[in-house]
Amino acid sequence: MRRGNVVRRLLGLLRPQAGLMAVSSACRIANQTLGVAIPAVAAVAVAGIAIGQTSGVWVMVGWLVLMAVVKGAFRYLEQYTGHAVAFSLLADLRADTYRRIEPLAPAGLEDERSGDLVARVVGDVDRVEPFYAHTIAPLIGSVFVPLLSIGGLAIFGDAVTTLALAPFPLAIVIVPPWLHARRVAALSSDLRTLSGEAAAMLTDAVQGSREIAVLAAEPLIADRIEGRSLASQGVRSRLAGLGSVRSGLSDLLAGGAVIVTTLVAAVRFDQGAISLPVLAAAVAVAWVVTGPARALEEIVPDLEQALASAARLFELSDRRPPVTEPDGDLAHPADGSIRYEAVSVRLGGEGTVALDDVDLEIPDGGVVAIVGPSGSGKSTLVELLVRFRDPDEGRVLVGGSDVRRIPLSELRSQVALVSQRPELFFGTVRDNLLLAKPDATDPELLEALEKAALGDWAASLSNALDTAIGELGDTLSGGQRQRLALTRGLLRDARIMVLDEATSELDAEAARRVQDTIEAERGRRTIVIVAHRLETVTDADLLVVLDRGRLVETGTHHELVTAGGMYAGLWQRHLDMIEE
Numbered sequence: 001m002r003r004g005n006v007v008r009r010l011l012g013l014l015r016p017q018a019g020l021m022a023v024s025s026a027c028r029i030a031n032q033t034l035g036v037a038i039p040a041v042a043a044v045a046v047a048g049i050a051i052g053q054t055s056g057v058w059v060m061v062g063w064l065v066l067m068a069v070v071k072g073a074f075r076y077l078e079q080y081t082g083h084a085v086a087f088s089l090l091a092d093l094r095a096d097t098y099r100r101i102e103p104l105a106p107a108g109l110e111d112e113r114s115g116d117l118v119a120r121v122v123g124d125v126d127r128v129e130p131f132y133a134h135t136i137a138p139l140i141g142s143v144f145v146p147l148l149s150i151g152g153l154a155i156f157g158d159a160v161t162t163l164a165l166a167p168f169p170l171a172i173v174i175v176p177p178w179l180h181a182r183r184v185a186a187l188s189s190d191l192r193t194l195s196g197e198a199a200a201m202l203t204d205a206v207q208g209s210r211e212i213a214v215l216a217a218e219p220l221i222a223d224r225i226e227g228r229s230l231a232s233q234g235v236r237s238r239l240a241g242l243g244s245v246r247s248g249l250s251d252l253l254a255g256g257a258v259i260v261t262t263l264v265a266a267v268r269f270d271q272g273a274i275s276l277p278v279l280a281a282a283v284a285v286a287w288v289v290t291g292p293a294r295a296l297e298e299i300v301p302d303l304e305q306a307l308a309s310a311a312r313l314f315e316l317s318d319r320r321p322p323v324t325e326p327d328g329d330l331a332h333p334a335d336g337s338i339r340y341e342a343v344s345v346r347l348g349g350e351g352t353v354a355l356d357d358v359d360l361e362i363p364d365g366g367v368v369a370i371v372g373p374s375g376s377g378k379s380t381l382v383e384l385l386v387r388f389r390d391p392d393e394g395r396v397l398v399g400g401s402d403v404r405r406i407p408l409s410e411l412r413s414q415v416a417l418v419s420q421r422p423e424l425f426f427g428t429v430r431d432n433l434l435l436a437k438p439d440a441t442d443p444e445l446l447e448a449l450e451k452a453a454l455g456d457w458a459a460s461l462s463n464a465l466d467t468a469i470g471e472l473g474d475t476l477s478g479g480q481r482q483r484l485a486l487t488r489g490l491l492r493d494a495r496i497m498v499l500d501e502a503t504s505e506l507d508a509e510a511a512r513r514v515q516d517t518i519e520a521e522r523g524r525r526t527i528v529i530v531a532h533r534l535e536t537v538t539d540a541d542l543l544v545v546l547d548r549g550r551l552v553e554t555g556t557h558h559e560l561v562t563a564g565g566m567y568a569g570l571w572q573r574h575l576d577m578i579e580e
Contacts, residue, residue, distance in 0.1 A: 003185060006310050010131055013093065017085045021136060024085065027078035028137040029144050032292045034071040036149040038064060039284040047280035078137060086133035093313070094125045100317035103324075106388055115203030116196040120316055123195060124309035130302035131310070138295045142173055145292035153285050158274045161282045164264040165289070168257035172293040175253070176246040177300050184242055188304035191235045192312055198228040243301055250297050254290040261286035323387045326405050333399025333406060333414055336495030336526035338362040338385065343394035345380055345549075354380040355391070356549040362542070364399075364495075367522055369529045369537035371570065372546035378530045381546075382500050385528070386415050398496070416494035420501035422485030424473030429458070429484070430465040432473075436488035444491065451520075452487040453506075453513035454480070478505035486514065497521065500530040511536065534574045543567060 014021060045060040098121060146169035154162040205212065205221050212221055265282040268274045274282075340360040347354045355377045362368045370378045383389050384396045387403050396403045403411055416436075424432055433445050440448075445465060449458045457480065461467040473481045482505050489497055499518070503511050515536060521527060531537045538557040545553035545560070545567045553565050560567035 003307055003311075006307050006314065009314060010128070010307075010310055013089055014085070014132065014136075017088060020081050020085050021132075024078050024081040025137040025140045027074045027081065028141040029148070031071050031074035031078055032141050032145040033148050034067050034074070035291070036145065036285060036288050037152070038067050038071070039288050040153075040281045041067070043280035043284035044277040047275075047277040051276055053277075082133045082137055086129050089132055090125055090129055093128060094121060097121055097125065097313055097317050101319075103321035104319055106383075113200035113204070115200030117316075118203065119196040119199035120312055123199065124192060124312050127192070127309035128306050128313070130299065131306040134299055135303050135306070138292075138299055142293050142296040146170070146173075146289050149285055149289045153282060157278045157282055157285075158265070158268055161261060161265045161268060161274070161278075165257055165261045165282070165286050168253055168260070168286075169290055169293040172250055172253050172290055173296055176250045176294075176297040179246050179249065180242045184239065184300065184304050185307070187235050187239050187242075188301075188308040189311070191232060191239070192305060192308040194228060194232045194235060196312070198225065198232065201225050201228060239301060246297050246300065250290075250294045254294065257290050258283065258286045322389045323404075323408070325408055329405065330407055331401035331405035332410065333401050333495070335364040335399045336414070337364040337397075337399055338496065338526065338528070339397040339400075340381070340384070341394050341397065343384065343391045343396060345377075345384070345389070345391050347380075353549045355384075357394075358546075358549075358551045360544060360551060360554075362526060362528065364526055365523045366541045367518075367527045367529070367539070368542045368544060369531055369540035370544045370546065371531055371534065371537065371567065375548075376546040377549040378546055379500060380549075382417065382498055382528070382530060385496070385498065386412055386417055413492075414494055415496045415498060416489040416492040417498045418482075418485050418489040418500065418502040420482075420504055422473075422481055422488075424469060424476070424481055424484060426469075426471045428463075428466045428468055429461070432469065432484060433465075433488060433491060436491040437493075440491055445487075448487045448490045451490050451517045452483040453510045453517075454483050454487060479507065479510055482506060483510065483514065486517075490517070494525065496526045496528065498528045498530070501532060502529075503536060504532065534571055545570075 041060055041064055045057055045064075048054065048060075049057060101117070101121075150162055150166050150169070153165070201221075201224060205225065212218055262283050265274065265279045269276065269279045338360075339362070340358050343355055343358045344353070345355040346352060358377075358381070360381075370381060372378055380389075384391055385398070385403070387408060390404060398406065398411065398414060425435075430445065433448070434440060437444070442465060446455070446458060449455055458464065469475050469484075473484070476484065482502055486499075486502055489499075489502075497518075503514055506514060511533075518527060518529075519539070529537055529540065537543065540557070542554060543557060543560055544551060545565070547566055553560055553563070553567055555563065555567075557571075561571055562568075
């Protein structure tokens with residue numbers, strides 16, 4: 001994304017706060033103009049004393065005190081309003097970024113690392129802060145303060161001396177900040193990318209700490225993280241080197257302003273064209289007027305990183321979601337029936353076939369099991385049902401309506417999905433269950449836990465439903481996590497329940513109890529079971545067998561075993577494993 005486009009978008013976000021930012025900028029101009037005026041007035045006073053003009057000294061001292069107080073007040077207002085604008089906009093930007101990336105999940109974020117996503121939403125948003133708090137007002141001040149100061153010197157001092165001074169602030173505003181601008185922009189972008197990669201590595205290392213310990217891979221992971229850190233350090237060093245060149249050039253120009261102004265003013269004094277107080281004021285102005293101009297050079301490193309961070313945010317938030325809300329005439333499911341009509345799906349840039357011309361009908365209230373080898377397309381069928389992605393060809397219908405015409409919130413309220421690796425969130429048992437039904441009462445929660453074979457476990461908890469389960473449910477066993485996810489599915493009043501390998505980590509007794517619960521839901525809901533453990537689906541109304549994205553067999557367990565096809569082979573291998 002071009003830097004100009006990034007700047008325009010950031011300024012566009014500023015519109016609701018434009019008035020407050022104008023106040024901050026005006027306060028900065030006033031503060032820094034007074035910062036030039038104070039030494040100039042002091043210099044005039046000292047020069048007046050030197051030539052015996054002492055009558056107005058105390059008046060000037062009074063003005064200096066007043067200007068110092070007012071200058072401090074303007075500084076306070078500038079800082080307060082500038083940061084108020086920045087923090088308000090950053091909160092809006094973070095929330096807006098999340099709202100924009102949430103529709104991308106999961107299909108649109110398959111190639112992203114969670115640590116890098118967190119780095120963007122947290123770290124990159126924070127890095128945008130200098131653009132609002134430390135760029136706009138200083139940029140305006142770096143232009144207007146030298147103009148006002150030089151204009152004042154021309155009016156109350158000497159026009160010739162002013163002409164000698166004028167080019168230097170202009171040169172400081174133009175030359176150092178944009179020296180090596182392309183190189184600085186590229187390095188800043190590299191630095192933000194490396195920071196995101198480092199955050200992703202650290203996240204992986206923390207989440208996989210047990211496996212790393214078991215594999216004794218700590219030195220390898222540490223070396224990888226150190227490698228990224230050293231790469232970041234190298235980029236920072238190159239940025240610091242370029243910054244040093246800019247700072248040196250700014251100092252050279254600032255010194256040149258003082259030298260040239262002093263020489264010209266001294267010549268004018270010798271010629272009798274100006275008085276000693278005017279000479280002193282000119283030198284004082286030359287010494288301090290370059291400060292506001294140099295402020296622009298000082299913000300360039302933070303500004304470039306802010307723009308690089310904003311570009312990363314906009315790149316992510318501008319991605320087109322894999323599915324979008326329907327517009328025009330909306331549809332509403334009549335019941336819990338499901339139909340796949342000539343559905344084909346290709347995944348990834350190479351167009352890997354996940355489903356190939358699949359036709360399947362599931363009646364309302366039926367129990368259907370989907371089986372097949374890994375990679376056969378089972379999970380893709382589920383993703384189409386809840387519209388995590390749309391088919392490349394064909395269509396999916398729920399209750400007789402194309403899912404692309406059903407509002408997403410309504411469609412997903414009709415489907416309770418329980419996955420093999422459920423996401424549990426840091427908090428309590430209650431917090432995680434209320435995600436499914438925010439208004440559920442404690443008796444409802446306990447009843448659902450009992451149905452999911454967690455009643456005894458819940459009764460044994462020290463704080464009952466208020467017991468913390470840790471990040472990602474790491475205080476629970478794999479089976480407990482699956483059953484807690486099943487509890488959430490049971491709490492939702494959905495017409496369709498999808499169990500995607502949802503009992504893979506349960507022991508035999510727990511699996512039997514869960515199976516009884518599922519059987520009790522027969523007829524009340526449409527139940528779709530994705531399974532590897534074939535003994536859990538022998539009572540299904542219909543078995544659907546997939547292989548390499550194609551639907552190869554359908555029928556009851558008895559029919560398919562008798563037919564001697566792929567399912568019969570899977571069942572025989574299952575029996576052989578049990579026997580062994």
